[in-house]
Amino acid sequence: xxxxxxxxxxxxxxxxxxxxxxxxxxxxxxxxxxxxxxxxxxxxxxxxxxxxxxxxxxxxxxxxxxxxxxxxxxxxxxxxxxxxxxxxxxxxxxxxxxxxxxxxxxxxxxxxxxxxxxxxxxxxxxxxxxxxxxxxxxxxxxxxxxxxxxxxxxxxxxxxxxxxxxxxxxxxxxx
Amino acid sequence: xxxxxxxxxxxxxxxxxxxxxxxxxxxxxxxxxxxxxxxxxxxxxxxxxxxxxxxxxxxxxxxxxxxxxxxxxxxxxxxxxxxxxxxxxxxxxxxxxxxxxxxxxxxxxxxxxxxxxxxxxxxxxxxxxxxxxxxxxxxxxxxxxxxxxxxxxxxxxxxxxxx
Numbered sequence: 001x002x003x004x005x006x007x008x009x010x011x012x013x014x015x016x017x018x019x020x021x022x023x024x025x026x027x028x029x030x031x032x033x034x035x036x037x038x039x040x041x042x043x044x045x046x047x048x049x050x051x052x053x054x055x056x057x058x059x060x061x062x063x064x065x066x067x068x069x070x071x072x073x074x075x076x077x078x079x080x081x082x083x084x085x086x087x088x089x090x091x092x093x094x095x096x097x098x099x100x101x102x103x104x105x106x107x108x109x110x111x112x113x114x115x116x117x118x119x120x121x122x123x124x125x126x127x128x129x130x131x132x133x134x135x136x137x138x139x140x141x142x143x144x145x146x147x148x149x150x151x152x153x154x155x156x157x158x159x160x161x162x163x164x165x166x167x168x169x170x171x172x173x174x175x
Numbered sequence: 176x177x178x179x180x181x182x183x184x185x186x187x188x189x190x191x192x193x194x195x196x197x198x199x200x201x202x203x204x205x206x207x208x209x210x211x212x213x214x215x216x217x218x219x220x221x222x223x224x225x226x227x228x229x230x231x232x233x234x235x236x237x238x239x240x241x242x243x244x245x246x247x248x249x250x251x252x253x254x255x256x257x258x259x260x261x262x263x264x265x266x267x268x269x270x271x272x273x274x275x276x277x278x279x280x281x282x283x284x285x286x287x288x289x290x291x292x293x294x295x296x297x298x299x300x301x302x303x304x305x306x307x308x309x310x311x312x313x314x315x316x317x318x319x320x321x322x323x324x325x326x327x328x329x330x331x332x333x334x335x336x337x338x
Binding site: 017019027028032039043058062063068069076084087088089093099116121128131137141142152159 | 190275317323
């Protein structure tokens, strides 16, 4: 009982409900005290006007010093803590769900993670170097293609000119 | 209706019943009135106590209902039942019996760090995959352009033959 009034289960109750089970039952008790006080104050103005201050105080306090009532309130508190507001052990609060999943895995140590990360960074670096080389190679090929393209155009033009101006006897110089 | 709600109401009713009964059965006021000579007979004292008990009962009920409504206790009970079902299902998937309880702040921090580290590794893997994809595209392009180069070289040689 006492261990449930503080510690993890208490924290979980506050986290979920906004209040702990113990404080809820305390609030109920306070409601009884307030209600009885209001009722007594009202009667002190009317039928119980003649009571002395000492007697009034006695009347105000007697229900809460009554043995039966004390037991009832204690039972209420115990019942709130152990039953009504108890959060089962199988429950994972929403904010802990991520950690539950993380703890369920076999998570690596931080050093191992750093080592793997360094390895991956090195691999990225090498891949980028390789990519740069491929890029240069591609540019070289493109340049070669461009040069050959120009050659192809020029030679095509030469071939065309040769056909247009063939040798002809009529063009020979007279002898 | 939630089981917790029923149990809570039953408990509150029982407590109030016990309290009211103790008021009605009390002899304190009668003793005071006898001792202090208040000129009240037994019937009058009983009537006053009955009236007070009834008023107290009514006020307690009102205040309790108000508090329960203000804190949304019944809705939270329903949420707890749903969360319990979800948690048990998740435990079944993960092969656990207990939910997660933050028992150690260091451990929680370590879990968060490992989560972050896992994310780092995942991002590094994504980057590697991306660069490898680019590399493959680049190599395909090189192969295609080399093919074009070869064809163009053939054409140029053919033209030179004609010349």
